[in-house]
Amino acid sequence: MNFGGLHLDLQAILLLCGAGLVAVIALVSWAAVRVDRKDRRREARSSGLHERSLEAEDGDVPLPDDGAEPESAHAGADAEDADDELPAALVDELDREYREAGRADYDRGRAPSRSEGHPAGVSNNVDYIVRLSGVGAVTPPRLLEVLRKCRGQAIMPASAHGWRYSGGGWQNLEQARADENFGDVVMAMQLADRNRSIGRGELETFDRAIRGAAEQIDREVQTNMDAADGVARAAELVDLCRAYDVSVVLNILSDVAGGFSGGDINRIAGEFGMEMGRRNIYHKVSTIRGRKVTMFSMASLFKPGHFPPGGLDSFRTRGLIMFINIPLTANPAGVFNNMSSVARGMCDRLGGRLVSRELQPLSDNDIEMIRGGVDKAARGLERNGVSPGGADARRLFS
Numbered sequence: 001m002n003f004g005g006l007h008l009d010l011q012a013i014l015l016l017c018g019a020g021l022v023a024v025i026a027l028v029s030w031a032a033v034r035v036d037r038k039d040r041r042r043e044a045r046s047s048g049l050h051e052r053s054l055e056a057e058d059g060d061v062p063l064p065d066d067g068a069e070p071e072s073a074h075a076g077a078d079a080e081d082a083d084d085e086l087p088a089a090l091v092d093e094l095d096r097e098y099r100e101a102g103r104a105d106y107d108r109g110r111a112p113s114r115s116e117g118h119p120a121g122v123s124n125n126v127d128y129i130v131r132l133s134g135v136g137a138v139t140p141p142r143l144l145e146v147l148r149k150c151r152g153q154a155i156m157p158a159s160a161h162g163w164r165y166s167g168g169g170w171q172n173l174e175q176a177r178a179d180e181n182f183g184d185v186v187m188a189m190q191l192a193d194r195n196r197s198i199g200r201g202e203l204e205t206f207d208r209a210i211r212g213a214a215e216q217i218d219r220e221v222q223t224n225m226d227a228a229d230g231v232a233r234a235a236e237l238v239d240l241c242r243a244y245d246v247s248v249v250l251n252i253l254s255d256v257a258g259g260f261s262g263g264d265i266n267r268i269a270g271e272f273g274m275e276m277g278r279r280n281i282y283h284k285v286s287t288i289r290g291r292k293v294t295m296f297s298m299a300s301l302f303k304p305g306h307f308p309p310g311g312l313d314s315f316r317t318r319g320l321i322m323f324i325n326i327p328l329t330a331n332p333a334g335v336f337n338n339m340s341s342v343a344r345g346m347c348d349r350l351g352g353r354l355v356s357r358e359l360q361p362l363s364d365n366d367i368e369m370i371r372g373g374v375d376k377a378a379r380g381l382e383r384n385g386v387s388p389g390g391a392d393a394r395r396l397f398s
Helices: 002-045 079-084 088-109 140-153 200-216 227-244 262-271 332-350 364-383 391-397
Strands: 127-133 158-164 170-172 182-190 220-223 247-254 274-276 282-288 291-300 319-325 352-355
Touching: 127 200, 140 158, 140 182, 140 200, 182 200, 200 220, 200 227, 227 364, 227 391, 247 332, 247 364, 262 274, 262 332, 282 332, 291 332, 319 332, 319 352, 332 352, 332 364
Parallel strands: none
Antiparallel strands: 127 182, 127 220, 158 170, 158 182, 247 319, 247 352, 274 282, 282 291, 291 319
């Protein structure tokens, strides 16, 4: 009887030991995963890529950042200066201004054409398109009434273009005379952008309203996709924006205790072709097909971020930040090469050094790794049918 009790006690002890061993193994595995993730996040942060990690293998969609808090390393700056760093919100605000300006340039700068069967500003890649075809002429008022009704019920922008009955060429119906005659009409609604996507109900309302108008003006209806495909495409575009909405920054930290003087910054920036512009920061501008395009920009790394135009002689800052937005930049890898070359030149002339977002030194190998990440992001956009800096990119990421 006693022997049986001893046997049961030993069995219980062995079971408890086994359970404890399993718990220890699980804990060690969990800790190893945490360390590995922390190491990968630290490596991504030191690369200079903002908002998104570009560590995915070639051909993969980059994974969004997992929301980890950044480390508080500030090599080269005093601890009390940490709160003086340029807030990320200001970089985001500057990005937003570039997006809005790019969208305005896009809306103003493209003449109508009948290339690929659609007006300029309408794309199979990012729009749900309804084409109304038929014999005879129509005037804008009825179609514009439908457009205004649809806009009131949708969150995404919609447009209407008509093919001029006399003389040809597409024209935005909102800019046409009320008595002007048109043949074919193209009405389109954008499926998504970096902030939101169209819902199935909105898309069906848009489609239903246009079909109703088409019956009244005796027009046949053709669409580039059905509503279900439109909603699916909208989701794909949102995922694309989340994956590739990436800014790249290079920081220049002063080696001199008093920092850089505003007069020196202004003079040397001018020598590298940068001019002070919007928001009182410097921009490197290039003219492409007669249109001025911002390649990259430079602000103060520390608050308030901008430069005082009338007080540069008395202005000083301990750091500068240069940045580009990949999807809004044509040839982003080439522009990054230009930006990094200018940044090195500014360091040499001002007496500073290139540092990461955590103010850690950046080597030539680090710069090359960032350039590789920029190139990978650009090629990822191209694989998804969006050319960086192109019309679709400006619509999606603006």
